[in-house]
Amino acid sequence: MRDVRDALMVARNTDGKLISRPLSPHLQVYRWPISMALSILHRATGVGLAVGALLLTWWLAAAAISDSAFETVQWFLATPVGMVLLFGWSLALFFHFFAGIRHLAWDAGYGFEKPWYERSAWAVVIATVVATVLLWIVGLAVW
Amino acid sequence: MSKAPHVDIMRSPLGRARGLGSARAGAVHWWMQRLTSLALIPLTLWFLCAMLRMIGATRQDVISWMAGPLPIVLMIALVIATFHHLQAGLQVVIEDYVHHDWLRIGSVLLVKGLSLLLALVCIVAVLQIGL
Numbered sequence: 001m002r003d004v005r006d007a008l009m010v011a012r013n014t015d016g017k018l019i020s021r022p023l024s025p026h027l028q029v030y031r032w033p034i035s036m037a038l039s040i041l042h043r044a045t046g047v048g049l050a051v052g053a054l055l056l057t058w059w060l061a062a063a064a065i066s067d068s069a070f071e072t073v074q075w076f077l078a079t080p081v082g083m084v085l086l087f088g089w090s091l092a093l094f095f096h097f098f099a100g101i102r103h104l105a106w107d108a109g110y111g112f113e114k115p116w117y118e119r120s121a122w123a124v125v126i127a128t129v130v131a132t133v134l135l136w137i138v139g140l141a142v143w
Numbered sequence: 144m145s146k147a148p149h150v151d152i153m154r155s156p157l158g159r160a161r162g163l164g165s166a167r168a169g170a171v172h173w174w175m176q177r178l179t180s181l182a183l184i185p186l187t188l189w190f191l192c193a194m195l196r197m198i199g200a201t202r203q204d205v206i207s208w209m210a211g212p213l214p215i216v217l218m219i220a221l222v223i224a225t226f227h228h229l230q231a232g233l234q235v236v237i238e239d240y241v242h243h244d245w246l247r248i249g250s251v252l253l254v255k256g257l258s259l260l261l262a263l264v265c266i267v268a269v270l271q272i273g274l
Contacts (some may be wrong), residue, residue, distance in 0.1 A: 043236060046229075046232045046233075046236070047232075047233065047236060049229070050229045050232065050233055053225060053226065053229055053261065054261070056222075056225075056265065057261050057264055057265050057268075060264075060265050060268040060269060060272070061264055061265075061268045063202055063205045063206075063268065063272050064267070064268035064269075064271040064272050066202075067201075067202050070201075070202040070205070071201075071202075074199065074200070074201075078199070090191075093187065093191075097184070097187060100180050101184070103180075104177065104180060104181065107177060135191065135195075138195055139195055139198055142195060142196075142198055143198050143199055
């Protein structure tokens with residue numbers, strides 16, 4: 001027995017023989033409620049943003065080192081690849097930001113009722129899209 | 144009259160025998176993740192506003208922006224909260240999906256070590272730019 005929880009998976013069948021109970025169905029058999037998609041996305045964007053922190057480190061370190069190092073970062077961020085990375089980063093950041101606030105509300109004990117559960121999920125999606133679009137409109141205007 | 148049977152300890156005998164427990168610090172990880180996320184709400188909004196001003200900036204622009212104490216302090220606070228939050232989150236993800244003991248411990252330590260080093264790089268860079 002690898003794990004103490006395995007003990008809960010052992011049972012007897014009708015012949016009295018010891019058997020391992022099957023696991024309950026996993027993710028693939030359920031339809032996708034929005035809350036499930038958001039939960040998975042929250043984790044995925046968290047991992048993505050962790051990788052994005054490398055970009056912040058590069059930017060700061062380059063600004064500390066030399067003019068040419070900083071010019072390289074700024075040049076890279078303005079290339080199509082850099083722009084796509086920045087767009088993905090801002091989208092992930094806003095999503096994680098709003099979904100994180102939803103999580104904090106749950107931690108404080110609010111928002112578990114079904115209508116609010118669904119409403120807050122859609123609010124996160126809408127807020128993410130609106131904030132990202134606004135940021136890029138302002139960003140491209142000042143560029 | 145006999146008293147109803149009761150349990151004095153929450154910990155199971157098996158848990159005691161295996162020697163695994165919270166080590167009295169079980170909630171700290173969870174709590175710090177929430178505290179850093181709270182701190183990151185205003186810090187992230189400030190950071191985005193600051194970065195909008197840094198689009199197409201030269202190094203001189205960055206240096207003059209970071210000349211005052213406020214951007215230096217907020218930037219260092221952002222870096223500390225970000226990297227602490229990041230390593231706490233990645234640790235949970237690794238612990239969920241990596242089941243091989245040594246691989247899991249190794250990757251968690253690697254993530255924590257790298258996060259600390261990168262945070263230090265950011266902090267030193269901010270100080271070098273601003274001071």
